[in-house]
Amino acid sequence: MKKSILYLLAASTLALTGCNDLLDKDPRDTFTNTPAFWSNANEVGSYSNGFYSFYGSASSFYFNALNDDQASPDFADWDFTTIPNKASAWNSRFTNIRRVNYMLDGLKTSTLPEAEKTKYEAIGRMNRAWVYFQLVKMYGDVQWEESVITDLNDENVYGPRNDRDEVMDKVLADIDFAIANLPALAKDKTTWSKEMALAIKSDLCLYEGTFCKYRTQADNGKAADKARADKFLTECTKASEALMNGKFSLNDWKPNASGKVYTVYNSLDLSNNSEIILYNNYEKDVKGHGLCDFTCSSTTQNGITKDAVDAFLFKDGKPLATTSLDKNDAAVINKDGKFSISKFLSNKDKRLSLLVDSIICFKDHGWIRNEPSPNGPLPAETTSSTGYTVYKYDNPQMEVYYRTNTTTNYTDIPLFWYSVVLLNEAEAKAELGTITQGDLDKTINLLQKRAELPNMTLNPDADPANNMNVSSLIWEIRRVRRCELMCDLGYRYWDLVRWHQLDKLDSNKYPNINKGANIVNLADKSKQNVDGNYLLGTTAKRTFAAKYYLYPVPSNEITLNKDKIKQNPGW
Template structure:
């Protein structure tokens, strides 16, 4: 029954040969407005078309080819396709008019904002009953807010058109609203629709947006607004007063952190969501299993994909069904995972051995990283067998070349079904998580710490670490230091986000909003080069584990914290001002 809402065939296409403004009417005459909005099925299909792009980020399918992670310190990119968007971000080899993907990141939200406004204007005359019209309007307004959210975190303040519908004859050149105005508008919209949307759906309607989804997007937006990138930031030159106002709040205000904490707390207090916990099957098994279930207690907002093996095809090594081995994890990411007691590997009491580095690690590590010797399903054997990444290993061994893709010494296991290979058979009945409850808990911990209430961060962090399967310890603190200072807690929470949300399209955005991207994204990624040696006291695993640099320089400049508005869009709408530095 649920398949009725899983991304339907597109009935409505917006196409035009005219090189028009980003808000112009792009509908054709093959299926006109009258034929759509006088038919209830077509009206609902029109709404479904607006849902279709909700999973977009820098690419329409969000995680395809490794997604944004390949632009971060978490992941080494697949060099076989140098035109991929993450590689352009990795090298900062772009300008406002040199690469077309910025147009898509700008245009996709505005295309859907226009669709929402058209739908809202036509809803009263559709054959849908009044109750359905009210719900559809709330869904559409949520989706409009979601698309604005994606614009705001990438570009800063944008033109806010509210309910206006523009036609092909309109001259459209609307200036950017300030960042403050943009945030206020989106938050108000989310507050209003959260009062209308249901808490949950079942049957045919499962997957539609809910009250919790509206609350979660609000919490995420307010977290961004409170963060250093937007909350009293300084801006590169050249810039204008209008550009600076659009790029963020000129002065810092700690109450923005309080607003973010309150928004996250409201979701926690609702009781509608919970972590997916199963430490009985194996430590941390609930963390692994949550990504394989379309219906679970943790997904607040998700992209309702058909049953699939998408991630297996994106990330698995060649030996596991000719996987694309995109976004291979870096040593920096691997080192962020603590030991099974929750202690950082840099802690001399953790028991970590750099020459036997994969034993006694946080269970999330084993569900996130395929390392040298890690057991993984092999279709030919219908059983698990080791994946070898040592130098000279067949198929998946470590190599470095400036002309071909090579693994980093690791492959991603995060979100994968361990019983599937990249080439099938079979699929997993799962969605793609966009916001989950663990993210909201971490948002709350971060915001409450920033307003000086550090002790209140501990309870939610214990929940996350308990679900992870970490040993609680005598103090029941799951490896967390007691009595952390605000600065210590800030670094702890940032690392916890790093590992808990690995490969969930968060690292690029987190590093930007924290204003640490110039520190962590500049230089050479760290990779792992395992070499076979004789077993000895020095090399108990029979391998020498050597950390080496990537061959490719990672570059991030100050102006890269915000994307440039495409020059082509500014030419069509001269009232738009460019972001600082571009």
């Protein structure tokens, strides 16, 4: 094994981490690496359940403040501004690859029926593909490992990093094997399935295709490669279309009897949700999280930015610069003395009113979300760094105790879901130049209809805010993606990376990514951090440099492999 994971046990017994707060599975903590172990279906199944920890949890939402959608009161700078000696982002993923490879190697000694061995190989290779995809996004070139090497004298121990394109080709081969050999999704949407593999392929191929289209030699270490981009974008459409076969559909966002809309983000039960491909199951008094608590407690929230709010279209389907509707975003003092943006929200994309509250709240002007949980008191008074609070994940159906503690929230969490597939399909075809109006109607316009917006056409009007040097169509498709997935799973950060637009996180050049709500009607602004009439989520500044397209390789890795491992550009 190459140095990155030599610190793991190389003997026959390997200690595994638990599933933490992830999918409702119960992996073994240890295993004995013998042919007998890998020949026992229950043992292999239990071992593979540990791979669920590779995916997101409730903490994957809202808490990713390194973007232009949220402003943390504590300021979210680049993940690394100096080179670390060690980094969990590097080590933990190589640990997970080794865990997968133990199973893949063990299956070669197994006496299980061939069909069963092939299924578990597919599970292993799908998970290896996912982990390598994350590593390549962060570090670019990384060592490719497809078996466990326990001999410390093996010449491969101190090997060089493999070219990132070579690694992503192997990732594609792994995910294609998984798609060909995993069973179709049955009733349980917390289990491995062909559809999950297709969703992963849709994501990673869109990423790779657009990254290779827009990358530059100067900033990314490799020049753009149209042929490679087209190959992966085409593979993205194949995977996406395989999921667009009627098995999944969008939820309609209709209000319930109390007038509230519940989505994939704040549901107590996603097991039968038509939009879900894979979700993370939480249960009352059994397994909980704290996502709801952080969006309805006294802790100052990571507020939504003015830049993000301005991205949402108005109900006439037009952006801020060209709409004929009232675009006054000033918070108005209502009869309760609170600062309301209800009128403003009524003119905007429905997604915005599902994302944020209609009352803005900030220092010395807190607010209690006026939705008491059943049979209990109200939650705590809330404030936000920008005034805009995040409602998207809260569910007032839960009693206050369960809603306002960091380990008791029990809303289910989506990991792969249908709206992302539709977004991927539309963007890939637009980047390929093959998109038709029919394609838009089967993808983006389903999302626009749900958001109560007019249909998108192949030739949308130009938006003066388009600062990405792309066509109006691609700009608008990117807008829909941003608004649909705001605060979700770190999508926005990695979208900016793959579009070669990471400079949009430079708050010196783009000050609206630190601004929040318009408080012109507040009589005394002297106690607030403001820029004119707009709240400032933070006064700290984030400056972009091209080196941030890649994370720095931990210095310890280079020290041990100094003849073969070099640092990433700019670090």
